[in-house]
Amino acid sequence: MQTLNDYEIIEKLGSGSYGDVMLAKQKESGLLVAIKTLEKRLLIKEKKQYQVFIEKEVLTQVKHPGLINLIASFQSSSQIYLVLEFVEGGDFANFLKINKNISQQNIVFYSAEIVSILEQLHTHGIAHRDVKPENIMVANNLHIKMIDFGTANFFDERGLPESVRDKLNELREVSQQDERSMDEIDQYQQKHKATFVGTAEYVSPELLEDDICGPQADLWALGCIIYKMFTGTTPFCDQTEYLVFQKVRACQYQKSNKIPQEAMDLISKLLVRDPLSRLGGGLPNSKNTYRELKSHPFFKETNWDYLWSRKGPDDVQIHLKKQTSTQELQLKKQSSALKPEVVLTGLVNKKTGWMIYKLRNMILYDYEIPKLEYFDPNTGMKKGQIILDKNVIIELLKGQFNIDVPNKKKYYFKECEHPAQLWVDKIKDIMKKRLNYE
Secondary structure, eight states: OOOGGGEEEEEEEEEOSSOEEEEEEETTTOOEEEEEEEEHHHHHHTTOHHHHHHHHHHHHHOOOTTBOOEEEEEEOSSEEEEEEEOOTTOBHHHHHHHTTTOOHHHHHHHHHHHHHHHHHHHHTTEEOSOOSGGGEEEOTTSOEEEOOOTTOEESOOTTSOHHHHHHHHHHHHHHHHGGGGSOHHHHHHHHHHHHOOSOGGGOOHHHHHOSOOOTHHHHHHHHHHHHHHHHSSOTTOOSSHHHHHHHHHHTOOOOOTTSOHHHHHHHHHHSOSSGGGSTTOSOTTSSSSHHHHHTSGGGTTOOTTTTTTSOOOSSOOOOOOOOOOHHHHHHHHHHHTTSOEEEEEEEEEEEEETTEEEEEEEEEEESSSOEEEEEOTTTOOEEEEEEOOTTOEEEEETTEEEEEETTTEEEEEEESSSOHHHHHHHHHHHHHHHHOOO
16 A cells, blocks of 8 residues: 655645645656645535545546546545646646647647547546646647546446445535535525636636536537637636626627637537537537537548547647756755745635725745735735734634734635635644744
């Protein structure tokens, strides 16, 4: 049975709502891997144990060259660890920044690979529900792999082994136990809070409005990604998340002269309000399945049987992660002590006046004296900072947290992108590490 001691942690690749993703090296083989760590306490508190099970089962049950490979999984008393293959080329969002003038031929290629991945998932009854460039990785062979099934769901469980179905039902029952004691308003809020997943500029109308979300939400995201590959921006991009959502609900976007006619026709057939009317999103045995999607003129040059065995594009660039030597690892650890490290970043609602809260992008830094900085998410302008010295008092309340700087100011925050518990835990961990804070 593997443990974390079998790996040498190199650096943090990113943070999520329930833990971190670390770049690590298998001590025995020297293989670079990505280890996703999930805090059990937060999963239990947010009743998300079943989502971890779903993520693991998706990667276990479904095999496809365009899906990230689960190498191992294990747990400690406080953490769950998923050991995943490390994809060296970075995410597709960064890839598009590097390759701003990506050719139409390559756009067709990567669009086809996304279609192939989604077809495999949907055939197995799985909806990803957070398809976006940040959740697509580029391998060193210039093919792609989809990652992060933390918000996926099984919309059709008939093909699952009975043991998996039983475990899913058991975990759902646990997650729903506390909801039964809520009053009617709380139940409504909890229900709709749980319904919204995904990222604003790629989220579909039904994810904003309905309780039922099927695989068609992934096809909407596909349309948004194709639009972005041609134009450099998403179809519903706007200054605030609220305005983005208004455009999504109205299915309001501008046609661009940068997009060829066949591509625009495909996009317009994917960005449709009615999920079942989206190209490829019809019921099984209908005349609107993946057969029709893959037959669209946009894909007329695509050889679907040869897609994953063909050579990747040779006229694009990626930034490869090199193997890290022991000496480089020591230098990295030494240099990290000299500059602030981002521990957590995300949107919060900050109190700015009597019953007035404004959206802020907040960053927690690990430094000799830790600090929080917060910014206007629309302009990027820094609006303030909080120095976290040993006299600071952290308070956790339901759905919010307060930071009291004695003799100076008290700050009030409501959770938004991450749970309040996660902010408090991360802040206290850094303060304990740097200041022996209790």
